[in-house]
Amino acid sequence: MADADADLVAERAALAEAERTIAPGSAARAARDVLAEVEPEPGVAKPDPILVVEGMRRSFGGLTAVDVDHLEVQRGAITALIGPNGAGKSTLFNLLTGFDRPDHGNWSFDGRPLVGLRTHQIARLGLVRSFQLTKALARLTVLDNMKLAGQDQAGERLLPALARPRWRAQEAAIEGRADALLERFQLSAMRSQLAGTLSGGQRKLLDMARALMTEPRLVCLDEPMAGVNPALTQSLLHHVTGLRDDGTTVLFVEHDIDVVMEISDWVVVLGEGRVIAEGPPHTVAKDPQVIEAYLGVADEENVG
Amino acid sequence: MDLGAIVQNALRAGVGPDAAVFALAAIGLNVHFGYTGLRNFGQVGFMLVGAYGLGVCVDTLGWSMWVGIPIGLLAAVVLAFALGAPTLRLRMDYFAIVTIASAEILRFVARSTPATDVTGGPFGLPKPRSGGKRPLASEFFALSPFEPGRRYGIGQLQFSGNALWSLLVGWTLVALCTVLVATLVRSPWGRVVKSIREDEDVVRSLGKNVFAFKMQALVLGGMIGALGGIMLALANSSVGANSFQPQVTFFAYTILILGGAATRLGPVVGAFLFQLVFAGSQSLLSQLGAEGHLPALLRGDEAQGALALGLVGVGLMTLMAFRPEGIFGSKQEMVLG
Amino acid sequence: MSRRVRRPFDRAALAAAGLVVAVVLCSAGVADAQETTTTAPAATAVGGTVKVEGKALEGVRIVVTDTANRTVGEVRTDSEGVWTVPVPRAGAYRITLDTKTLPAGVRLRDPDRRRLEVQVQGGRTRFVLFGLTRGDGGGDGSGTSVPGTGAGSGTGGARAGGLSLGDRLARAAVNGLLFGLIIAVTAIGLSLIFGTTGLVNFAHGELVAFGAVAAWFLNVRGLHIGPLAGPRLQLVLAALVAVALGGALGAGLDRGIWRPLRRRRTGRFQMMVISIGLSIAARQGLLIWFGSGSPKYRDYGLQRAWRFGPVAITPRDLAVIAISVVVLVGVAVMLRSTRLGKAMRAVADNPDLASSSGINVPRVILLVWVLGGALAAGGGVLQGSATSVNYLMGFNLLLLMFAGVILGGLGTAYGAMAGSIVVGLATELSAVFIKPELKTVAALAVLIGVLLVRPQGLLGSRERVA
Structure with missing residues (x-):
């Protein structure tokens, strides 16, 4: 098992290196321009997909939660996943990141099939998620929450853990990166507090910052803005677009349609587990099927 | 009423070899339950395989x-x-029941008559009829600098040479294991296992092989528990299946919660206090009985032993309901859990 | 609003708990007054009672020797069959029963167990039992019951010599069915309590032992309230009273301990550990109240077995099977068709949803406890009459009850019934192939095996495990 893990790590490093040479600098503008050329129809192929889903199905009892024929996520873009409650968004996230297993179907990340891989192996390839219900590690400090996410730590192996000199330098480097991220997410003041003492919004930020600490290549954010103090929302949006500018692909679930319109390069609409529409934000917003299936419901929700 | 005698009995038990054995079991359990969140209810099984592993090698082989x-x-x-x-x-409820069931299987098998040639069966080791090939603890006590027959100690608090040697070795092992565990839990390894205790999905989502870490914690804590069993076998010069009843695990939980789970010194303080209070109350009850202060129902060693043990149960309930963080633990951390 | 509704139940529960305490204290008083059964041994000793089918044997010679084969003591049993030999120190001893001193017609069930080897702890009396039987020998099939395992061996013995494998399997299957049904009766409560409250109740075994012990006091010592000595109740009557007391005790436990803890939002794990503490305390309470002996009930002790082909079964065991089946079917019907039963299942499925749809959840949980306590106590009486009454009998059954509940799929009452019967059968059928003293091992191994292959249990759905 250790060998397989080591292989994954090596592979990941190689892929990251390749990525740097293929997509240098900011791909932000480019992503939107490239996607402008793509036909806005469900299951359409993208020029440079980082994630490809093929015939993925998952049902609970008799209820089909996810039934996606084909879906591609463009590298270096921000893709929003929207749909009414129960449309299967979170289930799809769970399936993509290995937290749940599809009844059948394939999906691949950067050309590497993910079928049969375990959750942590998928994460090590650089496909990392955050959680809808925040999962702060309550009885660890905020800083330890962050440092946990550091990859390939020598001190996490049982015997080297006993020899502090073996991991002291790496620990310091990880702490430096953690502090920088905490600064960005305005959590520096809480770094030594137990994470359980944070407010709901702060936990959300910590959850996202922790996912980023792994230096993912595709980060799946499950409702990152829900419950966050409005004053922070804007800066959070800024972080998300910043991620894309740094070359990270973002796939996120969001209910707030304004947020979706503002930051996403591409929108995928799920309804009853299927992809019912996809396209650039403003095209999708005009799709009658989407208005019926999603926006109508959202309006009712807002009124009620 | 001889209060002095009660205090002496309590103190003797608090620092005695049995307390060190319990402390080792609880340190192992602290790695499992306190730090990693594994609800191992078969810690006594690890003690059993340690004790019988040694016993079978020395006595049988x-x-x-x-x-x-x-x-x-x-x-x-x-x-x-x-x-x-x-x-x-599996889910943690199942883990708890599988571990307790496995420990019981081991105990039933060890004490069964078909196993007599190996484990001494119901009789235990040293084997009664044929006699063992080698006395169980002869090498251990040969290392002792104390004279077996002489009494050592301060004032009334005295131990025989062999008991003194057992308790010194026992507490030395306790100290070593405490340092080992403290070092580990302050390392990045400790950070991972503590995070698994909080929420293993998060740890998994960050690319850690949760299963491998849990396994490492299970092995480490189990080995420390086995060390406790080995120490018990050496101190008593015998191994009997009756020493490995399920309630030994429950005692280890009581000790851990008493001293504070997920604290460095919790198991040590807990083991000392547990033995102190248990022996003290037994001694008190037996004096009360001897002086005729107890109702007829509570006369006799059996009833008094039962009452003292029953008080342990009540103590465990009270602690868990009102101070699950232990008597020295921090309330804040517990509330968050 | 809901407070007003709940009041009568609170009062009823408190009264019930008070009644239980009163009965316990009364019976305890009885034990004081009679104080003839066991002379409390002050020091380290071995002792026991020599009985055959419930009748004490006087004058049987017992010899105690130490590891070096030196005789430590020699004694003859008194008129109550009781014997005690003090030993100098804790350690291993060999106890030999002089078979020549047994009355004519009485013999050891297992001739190899004439000489027993025991480990004696300091300051304790180690009880030693010799399994005796009355009969003319030759495969009449009295089971070899191993003291302490608690696994009941009801009727025909599994190791009886001279029988074909098929016959032995048939006998073991009947024993297993008997044992499995008893486990099922006790385990429903465990399953319902887990289903409705999430509590893994380690103290459930003590409810079982409580029922058996309470019925024993009523049956053998008679009902005593204060100085008034009542009549000794016939076992069926005693069992009914014990079942009522068990229900009351269940109500008292819910109101006195578990409900306050649920209100404080005590975590599931914390509650489980609290139940372990309660189990230890209650078990020791039973030991103080009842002592460590294993007596039988006054009624239905000595019966001639009826023969059905290869299977011999006493009317008593047949009745136990019939009663268990009736009780299990009754509970199943109750859960399926009555309003209360539906409410119980609704609470088990989703307490929040049940609460919002107008079900009084605390009341349903209270009634689950009443039902669970009553069934446990009743199962205790059944087990006690099929074997004997002992303060550890519940704890010894506990893991097998867990096995039954898990095997059937955690939290489903029907599953618990089916799973328990499988456990009972596995226990007794295994005794055909391995030493009977290891049959509990076989049942636990089945539990572990099923968990590995089908963690959702035999009848559970996969989603429950996730």
Whole structure:
């Protein structure tokens, strides 16, 4: 098992290196321009997909939660996943990141099939998620929450853990990166507090910052803005677009349609587990099927 | 009423070899439950394989203790893998029941008559009829600098030479294991296992092999528990299946919660206090009984022993309901849990 | 609003708990007054009672020797069959029963167990039992019951010699069915309590032992309230009273301990550990109240077995099977068709949803406890009459009850019934192939095996495990 893990790590490093040479600098503008050329129809192929889903199905009892024929996520873009409650968004996230297993179907990340891989192996390839219900590690400090996410730590192996000199330098480097991220997410003041003492919004930020600490290549954010103090929302949006500018692909679930319109390069609409529409934000917003299936419901929700 | 005698009995038990054995069991359990969140209810099974591993090597096979001790520890590693490989992925309720059931299976098998040639069966080791090939603890006590027959101690608090040697070695092992565990939990390894205790999905989502870490914790804590069993076998010069009843695990939980789970000194303080209070109350009850202060129902050693044990149960309930963080633990951390 | 509704139940529960305490204290008083059964041994000793089918044997010679084969003591049993030999120190001893001193027609069930080897702890009396039987020998099939395992061996013995494998399997299957049904009766409560409250109740075994012990006091010592000595109740009557007391005790436990803890939002794990503490305390309470002996009830002790082909079964065991089946079917019907039963299942499925749809959840949980306590106590009486009454009998059954509940799929009452019967059968059928003293091992191994292959249990759905 250790060998397989080591292989994954090596592979990941190689892929990251390749990525740097293929997509240098900011791909932000480019992503939107490239996607402008793509036909806005469900299951359409993208020029440079980082994630490809093929015939993925998952049902609970008799209820089909996810039934996606084909879906591609463009590298270096921000893709929003929207749909009414129960449309299967979170289930799809769970399936993509290995937290749940599809009844059948394939999906691949950067050309590497993910079928049969375990959750942590998928994460090590650089496909990392955050959680809808925040999962702060309550009885660890905020800083330890962050440092946990550091990859390939020598001190996490049982015997080297006993020899502090073996991991002291790496620990310091990880702490430096953690502090920088905490600064960005305005959590520096809480770094030594137990994470359980944070407010709901702060936990959300910590959850996202922790996912980023792994230096993912595709980060799946499950409702990152829900419950966050409005004053922070804007800066959070800024972080998300910043991620894309740094070359990270973002796939996120969001209910707030304004947020979706503002930051996403591409929108995928799920309804009853299927992809019912996809396209650039403003095209999708005009799709009658989407208005019926999603926006109508959202309006009712807002009124009620 | 002789208060002095009660205090002496209590103190003797608090620092005695049995307290050190319990402290070792609880340190192992602290790795499992306190730090990693594994609800191992079969800690006594690890103690059992440690004790019988040593006992069978020395008594049945006639090998040296220096071979027997590593084999006892190895048996704990094997048990941890056998238990963990299939069950660590199951939900934690199941893990609790599988571990307690496995420990019971081991105990039933060890004391069964078909196993008599190996484990001494219901009689235990040393085997009664044929006699062992080698006395269980002869090498251990040969190392003792104390005279076995002489009494050592301060004032009334005295131990025989052998008991003193057992308790010194026992507490030294306790100190070593405490330092080992403290070092580990302050390392990045400790950070991972503590995070698993909080929420293993997060840890998994960050690319850590949760299963492997749980297994490492299970092995480590199991080996420390086995060390406790080995110490018990040496101190008593015998191994009997009756020493490994399920309630030993429950006592270890009581000790851990008393001293504070997930604290460095919790198991040590807990073991001392547990034995102190248990022996003290037994001694008090027996004096009250002797002086006729107890109702007829509570006369006799059996009833008094039962009452003292019953008080342990009430103590465990009260602690868990009102101070689950232990008597020295921090309330804040517990509320967050 | 809901407070007003709940009041009568609170009062009823408190009264019930008070009644239980009163009965316990009364019976305890009885034990004081009679104080003839066991002379409390002050020191380290071995002792026991020599009985055959419930009747004490006087004058049987017992010899105690130490590891070096030196005789430590020699004694003859008194008129109550009781014997005690003090030993100098804790350690291993060999106890030999002089078979020549047994009355004519009485013999050891297992001739190899004439000499027993025991480990004696300091300051304790180690009880030693010799399994005796009355009969003319030759495969009449009295089971070899191993003291302490608690696994009941009801009727025909599994190791009886001279029988074909098929016959032995048939006998073992009947024993297993008997044992499995008893486990099922006790385990429903465990399953319902887990289903409705999430509590893994380690103290459930003590409810079982409580029922058996309470019925024993009523049956053998008679009902005593204060100085008034009542009549000794016939076992069926005693069992009914014990079942009522068990229900009351269940109500008292819910109101006195578990409900306050649920209100404080005590975590599931914390509650489980609290139940372990309660189990230890209650078990020791039973030991103080009842002592460590294993007596039988006054009624239905000595019966001639009826023969059905290869299977011999006493009317008593047949009645136990019939009663268990009736009780299990009754509970199943109750859960399926009555309003209360539906409410119980609704609470088990989703307490929040049940609460919002107008079900009084605390009341349903209270009634689950009443039902669970009553069934446990009743199962205790059944087990006690099929074997004997002992303060440890519940704890010894506990793991097998867990096995039954898990095997059937955690939290489903029907599953618990089916799972328990499988456990009972596995226990007794295994005794055909391995030493009977290891049959509990076989049942636990089945539990572990099923968990590995089908963690959702035999009848559970996969989603429950996730």
